[in-house]
Each structure stands twice: as C-alpha cells, then as structure tokens.
Amino acid sequence: MNFAKNLKCKECGRVYPLDPVHVCEFCFGPLEVFYDYETLGRVLTRERIEAGPPTMWRYADLLPCRRETAVDIGTGFTPLIRANNLGRLLGLNNLFIKNDCQNPTWSFKDRVVSVAASVAREFEFDTLACASTGNLANSVSAHAARAGMKACVFIPGDLEQGKVIGSAVYNPTLVAVEGGYDDVNRLCSELGDKYPWAFVNINVRPYYAEGSKTLGYEVCEQLGWRAPDHCIAPMASGSLYTKIYKGIKELTWLGLVDWRATRMSGAQALGCSPIYEAWARGSFTIRPQKPQTIAKSLAIGNPADGYYALKVLEQTNGAAAAVTDDEVIEGIKLLAETEGIFAETAGGVVISGLRRLVQEGRVDPEEVVVAFITGAGLKTQEAVSPALAPALTIRPTIDSFEEALGERQRSPASAPIAVGGERR
Amino acid sequence: MEKKRVKFTFVQELIKEPVIWKLAKQYDVITNIRRADVSDDRGWVVLELEGERDEIERGLRWVEEQGVRIDPVYEDIVEG
Numbered sequence: 001m002n003f004a005k006n007l008k009c010k011e012c013g014r015v016y017p018l019d020p021v022h023v024c025e026f027c028f029g030p031l032e033v034f035y036d037y038e039t040l041g042r043v044l045t046r047e048r049i050e051a052g053p054p055t056m057w058r059y060a061d062l063l064p065c066r067r068e069t070a071v072d073i074g075t076g077f078t079p080l081i082r083a084n085n086l087g088r089l090l091g092l093n094n095l096f097i098k099n100d101c102q103n104p105t106w107s108f109k110d111r112v113v114s115v116a117a118s119v120a121r122e123f124e125f126d127t128l129a130c131a132s133t134g135n136l137a138n139s140v141s142a143h144a145a146r147a148g149m150k151a152c153v154f155i156p157g158d159l160e161q162g163k164v165i166g167s168a169v170y171n172p173t174l175v176a177v178e179g180g181y182d183d184v185n186r187l188c189s190e191l192g193d194k195y196p197w198a199f200v201n202i203n204v205r206p207y208y209a210e211g212s213k214t215l216g217y218e219v220c221e222q223l224g225w226r227a228p229d230h231c232i233a234p235m236a237s238g239s240l241y242t243k244i245y246k247g248i249k250e251l252t253w254l255g256l257v258d259w260r261a262t263r264m265s266g267a268q269a270l271g272c273s274p275i276y277e278a279w280a281r282g283s284f285t286i287r288p289q290k291p292q293t294i295a296k297s298l299a300i301g302n303p304a305d306g307y308y309a310l311k312v313l314e315q316t317n318g319a320a321a322a323v324t325d326d327e328v329i330e331g332i333k334l335l336a337e338t339e340g341i342f343a344e345t346a347g348g349v350v351i352s353g354l355r356r357l358v359q360e361g362r363v364d365p366e367e368v369v370v371a372f373i374t375g376a377g378l379k380t381q382e383a384v385s386p387a388l389a390p391a392l393t394i395r396p397t398i399d400s401f402e403e404a405l406g407e408r409q410r411s412p413a414s415a416p417i418a419v420g421g422e423r424r
Numbered sequence: 425m426e427k428k429r430v431k432f433t434f435v436q437e438l439i440k441e442p443v444i445w446k447l448a449k450q451y452d453v454i455t456n457i458r459r460a461d462v463s464d465d466r467g468w469v470v471l472e473l474e475g476e477r478d479e480i481e482r483g484l485r486w487v488e489e490q491g492v493r494i495d496p497v498y499e500d501i502v503e504g
Contacts, residue, residue, distance in 0.1 A: 011459065028429055028458045028470045028497045109503075131502040156502070181502060189496035201503060236504060285466050288433065288493060297504025304499035346504070 003040045004064035007031040007206055010308070018064065020123050020198065022205045030304070031206045033064045041254050046225055049217075049256075056111055056214040062250060063115055063214075064207045071117035071147040075110035076214055078102045080222040080370070085338040086351075090358050094368045096228070098219055099341055101376035105142050105166070107135035107297075107344070108240065108374040112211035113200060117143040119207040120198030127152055127197040131188040133296050134163045135375055140200055141170035152197060156184050166379065181291070181301075201237075201304075209305075212240045216247020219370050220257045227252065227260040229367035232354050234346040234374055235266040235275050235320070236298040238309030244372065245312050264318040265362070266309060267353025269295035269345075273322035275306050275313075280320070284310050294325045294383045295345040297375060319362040321353035328352060329387045332377060342377035348384075350374075426477045430484070433493040434467045443490055444469065451483035452476070470497055 007016040011029025022031055044061050052058030052067075056076025060067035079099045087095035103110040113128075113136070120128055128144040130136050131154040144151035151172030155164065157179065168174055177184045192202040200208050220227050227248050233241045245264050252259045268276045271293030274286045286306040291299035303309070313320060323331070331348035334355075335341050343351070350371050357363050377384065392408060394400040434443070439462060448455045453475040460469040473480050488494055 023429070023497055026458065028472075030498070132504065133502060134504050136503045154502075184502050185496070185500055188501045189498070192501070199501075201501060202498060205498070237500065283463070285461065285463055285468070287466065288495070299504060300500045300502075302495055302499045306499075 002064070002066050003035045003037075003043075003061055004033050005036045006034050008034040020119075020125070020203045022203050033206050033210050035062065035250075037250075037253060044254055044256070046221075046256055049221065056114065056211070056218070059214050059217045062217065062247075064210055065115060065118040065122060069118060069122065071114055071121060071143050073104040073110065073114070073142060073146050075103050075114045077218060080219055081339065081341075083339050083371075086335065089334070089338060090355055091365055092358065092363065092367075092369055093365050094229075096219075096223070096368070096370045097335070097339060097341060098215065098370055098372045100215065100372065100374045101341065101343060101347075105135070105138040106376035106379060107139065108212070108215065108372075109135045109139040110143075111214050112208045113139040113143045115211035116198065116200040116204050116208035117147050117149070119204055120200075121147055121149065123198065123204075125196070125198035126150055127195075129153070129191075129195070129197040129199045130201060131155075131184055133159060133299070134166070134379060135297055136200070137163075137172075137174075138166040141167040141172040141174075144172060145170040154184060154188055154191075156181060160382065162382070163379070181299075209239045209243055212243035213247035213250065215240070215372060216244040217251060219244075220248060220251050223368065223370075225257050226368070227257045227262050228370040229260060230263045230265065230318075230363060230369045231372065232265045232267060232350055232357070232369065233372040234298055234350050235268050235303070235309055236300045236346075237303045238266075238275055238305035238307075240372075240374070241266045242305055242308045242312050245316065262316065263367075264312050264316040265320065265353075265357055266313065266318065267321045267323065267349045269293035269298055269328060269349050270322040270324050271295075272299045272301055274301060274303060275309050276320040276322040278306070278310055279313055286310075293328075294380075295328055295349050296380070297344060297346045298349060319357050319360070321356045323349055323352040323356060327356075329384055331355070332384050333387065335373070336377070341373060343373045344375035344377050344380040345383050346375055347373040347377070425474060426480060428473045428480050428484075429497045430471060430473065431495045431497050431499070432469045432471070432487065433495070434462075434469075435491060436465045438491055439467050441490070443487060443492055444471070447483050447487055450486065452479050453483045
C-alpha cells in the first residue's frame, strides 16, 4: 500500500497532487510529501514493520512509493552499534554510532536515491540525473543501472580520478563540466528546466528527500522502539538532518515510540558552515559561503534546507558545531581507533563536532546519543593519508622485527606493522 | 517569451536600493515577487522574471554587477 497523499508547500501550505514537481506555483516554496497519517495510525504496527525485509524498504508504508516496485539494491537497516570506547573517551555513557558506511555504494545517499529512482520509474522517466562531487553521483549511477534507466551525471571538471571511478563503473553518461562549482550549479538548474529527466534533487526532490527519514526510523527500532535523547548529524543542504527528525516525529505521531523531545544537533566543517554561522548569530537568514574544506561531501555553500535546519535546531534545543579541517582528520582517526569504523570526512566532522559539544557542556553524559556516520572512509583516503604514521619496514628476521617494535614502543606514534623485504 | 525563477540575495548596503524596480525599468523584463524576507543586515527575494531570453540574461547580468547574488530558487544543486 502507499499512504502518500499529496505534496504540500512548506511555506504557504498549498496542496498539490503527487506529481514530479518541487516548488509551489504560488510562492515558489519547497514541496514536501504528506501522508494519510490517520489511516497509517490504524494500519501500521511495530510487527508489520518487523516482518518486512532487512532494508530501508521495511518502512515502505512511510515512503512515497510501493515496496513491490522499489529500486532496491539492498540499502539500509545498517548497524547501530553501542560505542563504549569512544563514549568513555568523550565522557558519554550511552553513545551509539549509526554506521551508514555499510550501504551498497557506501553512503547514506543510497537511501534518498533509492526512493528517487523508484518514483522516477513510476513517473515513467527514462533518465536519472544529478550534479555531484562524489557520493550522490555514485549512488545515482548504481541505481539507474539496477532500474534499467539511463543516467546522466554532472561532475566538476577537476574532480579527482578516484571519485570518478565510483560512478564510471556503472557506465552512466558522465559529464565533466569545465569551470567552478557555481558554473556546474547554474548549468544544472538550466538543464533541469529543459530536459525531461528525473533530476534527483530538483524535480523529484520532495520524494528523494523522504529517503533520509529511514535513518530516524531505523535508529528508533534498533534502540528497541525508543527515540534517542540526542542526535548529532552532519549538515550540508540540511535535508538529511531535518528528515531524521521528521522520521522520529512520525513514529511518535503514529504511537510506535514514545515522545522523548529528542534534541537534534548538527555539525559542519568550519570552511563551509553557513548553517552554523547563522545559528551562532541567532539568525534564520543564511549567508551563502564559498566552500573551502576537505569535507567535500558537506561543501554546500547555499543550503536549500538551511532555514529548516535552523528551525529544527531551535525547536529541539539542539546545538550546532563547526570544526576545522585538522579536527575533521582527528575525528576520522578517533572513530577508527576506538570503534573500528573508517568514516569519510563527513564522519570526522560529526565526531569532532560531538566532542566539541561535549566540551561546551551541551551534551548530558547520561543521554542516549546517536552519532550518524554517513559515508565510508575509502572514498576520501587522500584527506587522511598524510596524517597516518608510516608502516615500519623491516628485514624478514625476528631480530629486525623486535628492534623495530622496540623503536615503535618508544615512539609516541602508533604505526601499523608491515613486513617487507625479500622472501628467503 | 520565457519565464525564469530566481532568488536575489542582497547585502546590507543594497537593501535600500530599488534594484528590482530598476531592473524592470531598464530592461524589458516583467518582475513578479513571490516570496521575500528582509532583515537588518540582509534580504532575499524569490521572484519570477518574464521576457525574451536574451533580455532576461542581460538584466540578470546587470543585477549581478550591482552586487546582488543570484541563485536558482532551489539553491545549490551540486551535492557531495
């Protein structure tokens, strides 16, 4: 069944049918999917959800497309782990990590793109498109392949080769655009108007964004049908952050979890922190920025949902944090060394942001805190590699090994041990 | 005739300038404001422009030269 009822303007409340449109014709405000919560409240139970597949599609009733026709490459229901080691270090007694590195293309974008691709196919689009510097491009390319759709993916011309491969392998039409970030942005807004494609974050954006709610649902279910006390998520466009909260709110409206007044905190990299900056000023007006940070997956200088993220920060008594690029790397290393999870730069932003909020006394040590890690570290190895201790190189003898080990123990750096040299 | 939806963001020094009035006066472009928010230090206006494509482009270039930031109504499209 599908309980999506209509689209509703977030600004003026006007209602639209479920079509591939994204802005209100009257005020140009963004549209959002609205559901038949009354019927959902009667039909949806914990048991019904638990009987579903171990993917995000167990929550299909709360998404704007049908499970039977979903473009599913196995996204979601990723692990929620109790992070005792990191928690001890930060002074938090109930810290959990939602590890979304484990999605099919190694980031949370699979959640939004899975919904966008499913809806696009229902609307009979034949091409899935996006403009991206990494994760989104990978996911759109993969889902289009699975859906039997064409993919047209726009990337900045100077993108590193490693990031191109993660999309190119699925054989989309990969278009490298000459010029800077603003040029790609402008071109894609014009293409979105001209071509009859499903541009995932333009004309199908209201549906696409709904995919992020599943992070909120999963966390509640994995905590034993309990809402967290405090969430900390990365903020780029602000969409993921606001939708996690929408997910938690919906479960409470439907009586599936108790209302706990979950606090929503968000983290940005200082080099691109328009939401943090407005929050720190006590304003709801975003000042667009020119991104300059290694956390490229969060580098959105003019965030579409920035205003709504600021609203959630205020409503939930959350806090924003912005961290330097050095702290991003420290955060990546801290998570890897304490919990065995290698996150991309956005994860480093979240962990260092959390550390900062704890230091500022904004997180109660007893709160059930969930930190959202949204992408895997293998995607951004270049950011962290200069900060890692080099491997020890030894001759293939026990003496050499023990000598190197002794040196390692005397040195403050903790290096991995690699055995090199010729085979005897 | 074409229609284009844009967002203008004004810095503090430009808030008192009648940029949109001048745009319509100097270029053959119909301006239709749909949503706006102006505070002490900054203002933004979401509007629809209607006119010949070249005329809209020339008008937007002039607006940009005045120091106004121009974005698509859906803000940044490129994502990580």
